[in-house]
Amino acid sequence: MKKRQFCIERFKNRVVVDSNYAEKTWKILEDAIHDIYNHNACDPTFDELSRNAYNMVLHRFGEKLYTGLEKTMTSHLKQISQSIESAQGESFLEELNRKWVDHNKALGKIRDILMYMDRTFVPSNHKTPVHELGMNLWRDVVIHSNKTKTRLRDTLLDLVLRERNGEVISRGLMRNLLKMLMDLGSSVYQKDFEDRFLEASEIFYSCESEKFIKSCDCEDYLKKVESCLNIEKERASHYLDSSSESKIISVVEKKMIENHRHTLIDMNKSVLVNMLRGDKYEDLERMFNMFRRVHSGLTIIKDVMTSFIRDTGKQLIMDPERLKNPVDFVQCLLVLKDKYDKVITLAFANDKSFQNALNSAFEYFINLSARSPEFISLFVDDKLRREIKGVGEEDVETVLDKVMMLFRYLQEKDVFEKYYKQHLAKRLLSWKTVSDEAERSLIFKLKTECGYQFTSKLEDSPTLSVQVLTTGSWPTQPSPQCNLPSEIRGLCEKFRNYYLGSHSGRRLTWQANMGNADLKATFGKGQKHELNVSTYQMCVLMLFNNADRMTCKEIEQATAIPMSDLKRCLQSLALVKGKNVLRKELMSKDISEDDVFFFNEKFTSKLFKVKIGTVVAQRETEPENIETRQRVEEERKPQIETAIVRVMKSRRVLEHNNVIAEVTKQLQARFLPNPVVIKKQIESLIEREFLERDKVDRELYRYLA
């Protein structure tokens, strides 16, 4: 058996090779290349040419073929180069473009013909593939010819400049040529065009910016910058390579904004303020977008905005006229906040740092006035009292949410709580709330915010004239006792006995400052009316059963009602139109202690039942204010002390500064403790031997178990 070896059989049709063969075949191909370049029709068909090329490679004449190709192509390109070089003026670029298109077409055809060589001979001999060869030759022979190189670049740049100056240029031509450079390699694109393009742009925009910054005002300059950016963007998308877009944009930014940052800022400060004042959202947005591009540009805008808000707020808070009407004042605050919320949303892209700046500005100026907590509570009171028809639940909710936002800015939240409780109690007991729902909603919001025992229950009160309020669930207030008329006293005693009889172990205190009474009164001409009055008012009126005239002072002595409350009471009885059951001798608006009061015989009313309202929660007078504040200060002391003990108990040993810091942190949800008061409490604790100073380090405190 013959062993068969597996081998590749040689090509069967062995063609006889002779030295002329190569030469002849090459001549055919060479002519073909000429024809292609000269746009002549080729005599041999594509198939024939292709086969010839194939044969050459097959018979090991690939080298000759390749070299020949190179030479031929080169000589053609040289001719082309010359013709381009000699093109005049405008036609230079057009000629270049035309020849480039031709070259590409020719190259395509040549490559197709030489495809076999491209796929076999080329790789195995590490030659440059045909297409690439074509590109390289084009680059080296045509583009980088001495004359063409600079001329091309300069011409392109010149066109750009002309377009920048307003002329219309051939964008298509630009696009093609720049694409050509890109096709030749991105480094060619960069070296032969982009680098110089960017340089020239820098110079251009430096000049532009100088020109405009001198002649324009701020708003116009920004508009100009915006338009330049748009133009360049558009140009880039039309004929530059996409990689150039971001580069040219940053050139514009740098030259037009960054380099003039300081000038712009100075220009901008007053302009910005005017924009803010006038709600110029578009201008603000433009400025925002401009400055965004620049390092720390936004900080500048933010700072200007912050200090403007602070100043506006400060003026508002210090304005004595405003402060006379607290509700109005708080309304202004809300308006101010709304305004800036809008600015930040519409012009400043809802930027978080701007929102924070707004918040801190508000926090700053709201706490400049010690009366802010009181005023905000009065505002709430006003809103919750008003029986405004047609105001839906929703609107009340929105208002309350806004109030919560102001509440968050307050440092002295405990002071607010105090006033809130006072006002709430008055509202509830005189049935003057818009809705229980609204009250509950606000309480819930406050509780959520502080986690504190803001008032809890709203009890459905019975129609008894006595409301027994458990101290736990109602805001307690010191209840100034007053002298009840004897008729009432008897009844009160009876009630007390009854109540304590059935609920032993409790204490009953009459809250005389909040109560109601229905009095039957007969006036001069026999008119009978039923008057619905408060306890205090009742006490005052009953006095006139036994006297015709009394001075304010006398009334005070008889009823023991605190003077400030009494004055308000008398106001409501004597000075309110339609409700003046008493008459004051002097027709002045204020009540002085010597004023004389008479029972008003001439009182008339269309209604049988007359409700004499209590004068609404007033702004506190100066002395009341001081008193409330003192109470708050007093209440803070034990809180501070508890906080100190808590801190020291857990830390055992702690330095003075750290104690202050920890205690402040613990209390900051309620109020900002005064370090001096903290120090005082520490000393008190040292005296009472809860703490001691360390013997060696005097800044250290130690907890004594």
Next chain:
Amino acid sequence: MRRAASKKTGQSNSNPSAADLFRSASSKANSKELERIDSLFYSYANGSSGLIDPEGIEALCADMEVDHTDLRILMLAWKMKSEEQGYFTVDEWRRGLKALRADTVSKLKKALPDLEKEVRRPSNFSDFYSYAFQYCLTEEKQKSIDIESICELLSLVLGSTFPAQVSLFVEYLKNQNDYKVVNMDQWMGFFRFCNEISFPSLSDYDPELAWPLILDNFVEWLREKKKI
């Protein structure tokens, strides 16, 4: 050999072995001394109470030719570790005089200058200073002393060492209304103040540190005063 560390009681530093010798050899002399100390005590003591009372102290002072308000009497009390102001018990008397090696009035008088030196030693003075305050707490559970007495005590105890600070602080105390009494912490704070803060510049005083509040107020008062 470790030294016996008992500077406060004034016992002399000596080798234990030497002390033994001393004691054994002079035990007779010792008991004689003790006898004399005791009899000196009873010459001044009040018959019924068995203590030297204020009258007795006055008599003692007269014999020593020292004013009974003199600081050295306070120093003597300190040496005795006397607890009650104006009274000396027999134990306290013994403790003090034994430490001073005095069994007669004249010896006691002669011991006073050395006693003063000993008290003024920085290591002792702080202790003496705090003792002075405690000594004046006469009532049980009393923790603080009224302003008037504090001013006197301060002048007595610190007047010679820190005259400027003391006189100004006394003036401040008399003029202010915030404090009616001064407690131990504040008393000691003032001593620290005199020792640590440069006077009259006050440049290194920082109210944000743990200085007692009364001193913060004092410094503020001083600074206001300077402006005028």
